[in-house]
Amino acid sequence: MSCDYLINNKEMARQNGIVQPLLTDLYQITMAYAYWKSGKVDDTAVFDLFFRTNPFQGEFTIFAGLEECLKFLENFHYSDSDIEYLVQTLPPNIEPEFFEYLKDLTCKDIKLSAIEEGSVVFPRVPLLRVEGPLIITQLLETTLLTLVNFASLMATNAARYRMVAGKNVSLLEFGLRRAQGPDGGLSASKYSYIGGFDGTSNVLAGKMFNIPVKGTHAHSFVTSFSTLDDLHTAVLLHAETQKQCNLLELAVEWRRRLSAVIDVSPEEASDGELAALISYAQAFPSGFLALVDTYDVKRSGLLNFCAVALALNDCGYRAVGIRIDSGDLAYLSVLARDTFHQVAEKFQLPWFNHLTIVASNDINEETILSLHEQGHAIDCFGIGTHLVTCQRQPALGCVYKLVEINGQPRIKLSQDVGKVTIPGHKEAYRLFGADGHALIDLLQRSSEPAPEVGQKVLCRHPFQESKRAYVIPSKVEHLYKIYWKEGRICTFPKPLVEVRERVQSSLRTLRQDIKRNLNPTPYKVAVSDDLYTFIHELWLQNAPIGELS
Amino acid sequence: MSCDYLINNKEMARQNGIVQPLLTDLYQITMAYAYWKSGKVDDTAVFDLFFRTNPFQGEFTIFAGLEECLKFLENFHYSDSDIEYLVQTLPPNIEPEFFEYLKDLTCKDIKLSAIEEGSVVFPRVPLLRVEGPLIITQLLETTLLTLVNFASLMATNAARYRMVAGKNVSLLEFGLRRAQGPDGGLSASKYSYIGGFDGTSNVLAGKMFNIPVKGTHAHSFVTSFSTLDDLHTAVLLHAETQKQCNLLELAVEWRRRLSAVIDVSPEEASDGELAALISYAQAFPSGFLALVDTYDVKRSGLLNFCAVALALNDCGYRAVGIRIDSGDLAYLSVLARDTFHQVAEKFQLPWFNHLTIVASNDINEETILSLHEQGHAIDCFGIGTHLVTCQRQPALGCVYKLVEINGQPRIKLSQDVGKVTIPGHKEAYRLFGADGHALIDLLQRSSEPAPEVGQKVLCRHPFQESKRAYVIPSKVEHLYKIYWKEGRICTFPKPLVEVRERVQSSLRTLRQDIKRNLNPTPYKVAVSDDLYTFIHELWLQNAPIGELS
Known part of the structure; x- marks a missing residue:
């Protein structure tokens, strides 16, 4: 049944039409040929997929993209036309048997272990561990990186927005329209929902991923009406009595009465805007949320909105609220809230106090923090460009490194210590303190016994000898599960809403100082004493002879 | 035939599975319903798609994405499952006839005019003009923006890299792996090729768009070999004689001889690396381009590469070159070139002077400029993250604004003059000087006669009364062609390579000071005197009554 869950959506399959073995760098295929030609078909390898630095100057990352990776493994197969293209593209002297080999290649011999999707993760701790024949493990590199990098970056970005916005504000x-390609837009919708957003404007994302979709109207809707004569009909049926109400007359009358209350002359307000709002209210009497900044929030939009909302009230409907898409959002939202309070009091309509105020103009983390400082009355932010393009840092730098071949560990040395890889087949554990907070992530050699609750564990910095400490965990979480082996998914990824909950529950295990926006404290990632010794012995064996670098 | 050209590629169709009417913001559909319900089914509208600021602190933009827009119009159709989803998603009181209306909706009544894809374009000049029934023109907004925004941003970014790199350097x-989603990666490959890149590593992009694909091997290939014993075979057949050569023995012997020439001891060099390079050379004897920085460029990589290259030479093959992926690229490339010169001279192999040096580590526009200043010997840059995510500015801000409805002009006013729209159905002309350079883009009302060669034209700043000048053009280019009308493509978009050529020929018409990296001169966009008067009269009619803002 769970297999069905992954492929039962036609659109999802269509989208994943491009997630196929050729969605890779050519060098994976040239390397595959060189491996094949040099008799390495039966070599086995272990690759780690990890990142070296948290994005957005933060100290945590949300891991996402695992489900897509599993779908990729499931569908991994070179089609005849793929093979034909490769024959044309690779040099003419490639042995034809290699293409026969590729034709039959699947992920049946791959074992994929991973951290649970939606977990907070940290630099150097592998998110995926891929084991199997060297050639196929190598061929998976680029696509797995593509699927994990943007998904994790996006989920992290969304989670950061959720943290600065607080729990009581909706995020859409x-x-x-500003995403990096159509699929960049779909991924953004999906992974921002996972990261803690409440919905999206993207209808296809709603359909494909069952995410709540939201939206009302644009400025062009308002400007498409010039005068009250542009209204096709003035009528709306009463919600309960079904009697015809003249919404236009009611709204015009309310605008006249309101102008005294909120000190704006009806002559200042746009009639085209009033016509547009009436028309929108006729179409969505129970979902009336109006854009109020087409002409002037203060002198036109608010007055027209309140007039239509009160007219709707006469017809048995409650308006939802307003959206402001320009100007000083702190000032305008407070102005709107004050107006709503005045109307609520004057006309004895307490629900008017609680109308929703949506703001949506070029918002980023800093804008939200600044609005919080200034004071505002916004209930919901609609966030576009900065969120979906991850403007502050548009790429996460996950890498995919060979750590073992035929049972022998491999280390990649570098003059930059941060780029030295941690060799061998490893396990990762998260150690928790008595207060429930995560203390440290610990990498061990897979041959070592797992750390135990209540037992002290020596945790060492992987590269600095003097940095070490004993930790006595109150809880130990083994971070890896096997998700794929013997040609099929063996742990089914969780549905989107559960991954979304996982993000929040996982974040709650982090101390606040690690999550804060300004100068957060780094979370510690350590290696066991055994792994430390192993790394440094291997380093020494592989160290170049010659000058000290 | 040309219709075939657009859809004859199965992968392209699969990719475009997600470019469908639901790939839009929900508010387009709620607005459509409000229009439909308010009797605006027969209203006609004109929308302009344009941007307000050039990206990357530059003064030009490359327009791209038109072909994708036309494919979108061609395939625009709500499927039964789309309708079913909308029925579930929209409020329950939506009239069922609206869904019948949507079911039959196509782009048969749309007229799309556009600037030629690959042209240099400027702020405020519409890239697309979309005319037709209000509802369908409105429904196209988000998808057209998505298709134009990233494509144009990416092509512009690539064109900027091409300009700073100069003509004699290859760009890949x-x-x-760092792109924003799988399709973000494909779009990046396609539009960077259009912008002036020579190829991509993305195999699927190569297959789908017929772009040259390039690539050799990664560090993991090198680290998968530990010693010379890891070599499966030492043999390579001679290119001409087909006699067996012992490539291993030859390479080891050359390494010994070379060590004196380039002053590096063979003991310092990695045997695993030598084994890997021999193995790669056996697989690709005519395409031997080796990564030389896995251990140490100076003390291992260069020596091993030269040894294998000379051994290949003994077998009748010429090596291609090296790739450096870390460290000081200026210094290392010059060191490599010096080494090649020494080897060329010592062993009388002049072609060794011209081996290709590829560099590929976190390169952006600034890195290339800085390398040019320092001096380097790089022939080819491989560029990833900064290029594909457009790190310097990850979104272009195209907007889609209503400028006319039922023959009546519409203006969107704003307290920010830069956001005021230029109303009405307009034409755009590019006026050229006697030296062939573009002087100015001129927007006119469509009712005005086109500017004429040799006749003076009054060009005015759209919003500043005092800024105006007469221009006498030596050439006048009408910027719009009709690409879509009566339900089909009427001007077929050009093949990729021609769009790519268009980018370079279009850029050549711009003065150098407009294109330069630092403080470029803005290119002028003007309106005719008639359009100026029209804008300001309309502005006055729509100006709010009340305080001066």
Whole structure:
């Protein structure tokens, strides 16, 4: 049944049409040929997929993209036309048997272990561990990186927005038009929902991933009406009595009465805007949320909105609220809230106090923090460009490194210590303190026994000898599960809403100082004493002879 | 035939599975319903798609994405499952006839005019003009923006890299693993090729768009070999004689001889690396381009590469070159070139002077400029993250604004003058000087006669009364062609290579000071005197009554 869950959506399959073995760098295929030609078909390898630095100057990352990786493994197969293209593209002297080999290649001999999708993760701790024949493990590199990098970056970005916005504000993703390609937009919708957004404007994302979709109207809707004569009909049926109400007359009358209350002359307000709002209210009497900044929030939009909302009230409907898409959002939202309070009091309509105020103009983390400092009355942010393009840092630098071949560990040395890889087949554990907070992530050699609750564990910095400490964990979490082996998914990824909950529960295990926006404290990632010794012995064996670098 | 050209590629169709009417913001559909319900089914509208600021602090933009827009119009159709989803998603009181209306909706009544894809374009000049029934023109907004925004941003970014790199350097796009989603990666490959790159590492992009694909091997290939014993065979057949050569023995012997020439001891060099390079050379004897920085460029990689290259030479093959992926690229490339010169001279192999040096580590526009200043010997840059994510500015801000409805002009006013729209159905002309350079883009009302060669034209700043000048053009280019009308493509978009050529020929018409990297001169966009008067009269009619803002 769970296999069905992954492929039962036609659109999802269509989208994943491009996630196929050729979605890779050519060098994976040239390397595959060189491996094949040099008799390495039966060599086995272990690759780690990890990143070296948290994005957005933060100290945590949300891991996402695992489900897509599993779908990729499931569908891995070179089609005849793929093979034909490769025959044309690779040099003419490639042995034809290699293409026969590729034709039959699947992920049946791969074992994929991973951290649970939606978990907070940290630099150097592998997110995926891929084991199997050297050639196929190598061929998976680029696509797995593509699937994990942007998904994790996006989920992390969304989680950061959620943290700065606080729990009481709704967050909507509005970025499709500015996303990096159509699929960049879909990924943004999906992973911002996972990261803690409440919905998206992207209808296809709603359909494909069952994410709530939201939206009302644009400025062009308002400007498409010039005068009250542009209204096709003035009528709306009463919600309960079904009697015809003249919404236009009611709204015009309310605008006249309101002008005294909120000190704006009806002559200042746009009639085209009033006509547009009436028309929108006729179409969505129970979902009336109006854009109020087409002409002037203060002198036109608010007055027209309140007039239509009160007219709707006469017809038995409650308006939802307003959206402001320009100007000083702190000032305008407070102005709107004050107006709503005045109307609520004057006309004895307490629900008017609680109308929703949506804001949506070029918002980023800093804008939200600044609005919080200034004071505002916004209930919901619609966020586009900065969210979906991850403007502050548009790429996560996950890498995919060979750590073992035929049972022998491999280390990649570098003059930059940060780029030295941690060799061998490893396990990762998260150690928790008595207060429930995560203390440290510990990498061990797979041959070592797992750390035990209540037992002290020596945790060492992987590269600095003097940095070490004993930790006595109150809880130990083994971070890896096997998700794929013997040609099929063996742990089914969780549905989107559960991954979304996992993000929040996982974040709650982090101390606040690690999550804060300004100068967060780094979370520690350590290696066991055994792994430390192993790394440094191997380093020494592989160290170049010659000058000290 | 040309219709075939657009859809004859199965992968292209699969990719475009997600470019469908639901790939839009929900508010387009709620607005459509409000329009439909308010009797605006027969209203006609004109929308302009344009941007307000050039990206990357530059003064030009490359327009791209038109072909994708036309494919979108061609395939625009709500499927039964789309309708079913909308029925579930929209409020329950939506009239069922609206869904019948949507079911039959196509782009048969749309007229799309556009600037030629690959042209240099400027702020405020519409890239697309979309005319037709209000509802369908409105429904196209988000998807057209998505298709034009990233494509144009990416092509512009690539064109900027091409300009700073100069004509004599090859540029390869290596960004798939860091791209924003799989399709973000494909779009990046396609539009960086259009912008002036020479190829990509992305195999699927190569297959789908017929772009040259490039790539050799990664560090993991090198680290998968530990010693010379890891070599499966030492043999390579001679290119001409087909006699067996012992490539291993030859390479080891050359390494010994070379060590004196380039002053590096063979003991310092990695045997695993030598084994890997021999193995790669056996697989690709005519295409031997080796990564030389896995251990140490100076003390291992260069020596091993030269040894294998000379051994290949003994077998009748010429090596291609090296790739450096870390460290000081200026210094290392010059060191490599010096080494090649020494080897060329010592062993009388002049072609060794011209071996290709590829560099590929986190390169951006600034790195290339800085390398040019320092002096380097790089022939080819492989560029990833900064190129494909457009790190310097990850979104272009195209907007889609209503400028006319039922023959009546519409203006969107704003307290920010830069956001005021230029109303009405307009034409755009590019006026050229006697030296062949573009002087100015001129927007006119469509009712005005086109500017004429040799006749003076009054060109005015759209919003500043005092800024105006007469221009006498030596050439006048009408910027719009109709690409879509009566339900089909009427001007077929050009093949990729021609769009790519268009980018370079279009850029050549711009003065150098407009294109330069630092403080470029803005290119002028003007309106005719008639359009100026029209804008300001309309502005006055729509100006709010009340305080001066």
